[in-house]
Amino acid sequence: NAGVTQTPKFRILKIGQSMTLQCTQDMNHNYMYWYRQDPGMGLKLIYYSVGAGITDKGEVPNGYNVSRSTTEDFPLRLELAAPSQTSVYFCASSYWEETNEKLFFGSGTQLSVL
């Protein structure tokens, strides 16, 4: 049981380049999330999905796109990378235990846009 797996762990992009951050989970969770964490800041929600085929915007969606074709995978796409997207990106999946939601995070992708 690998949990939530993110690739790559590190990436440097030039301004205007595009890339896809991969995220896969093997816990059969319906809910998946993409967060970003800037230095000294908390985690901010980019996009989330409540199940295959369903996605919605979070707090900071501009400059990103997502898709959820399967329960396991939730890739995050950057189309035109900008320096403001330099951050650490965390993917997470969750399940509900009674009335509490438990999130499981991947180990993160550190992205630098230069």
Next chain:
Amino acid sequence: DQQVKQNSPSLSVQEGRISILNCDYTNSMFDYFLWYKKYPAEGPTFLISISSIKDKNEDGRFTVFLNKSAKHLSLHIVPSQPGDSAVYFCAGNSNSGYALNFGKGTSLLVTP
């Protein structure tokens, strides 16, 4: 709009003593809260949670207290160990919300 606030960026405690990490929230609709622990170069991991129907939840060395009237919660670690050195995030949500709201985190350093 920061709905969950951790006003202490860092905290240093001696090994064996108590660590108290504080968290305030503004959204009165929040009905459950969680604490996550994060080591460098790793994702956050779940530590402990509390529902708004309780005022205390304990799990080994970790206890979370909730004061709903003050919109305040705290995480107590007793006794603190060097391996507890990490960044601790407080998070809150309501059952009708779509995602957790995280604070900025408090970096705890436990010194031998």
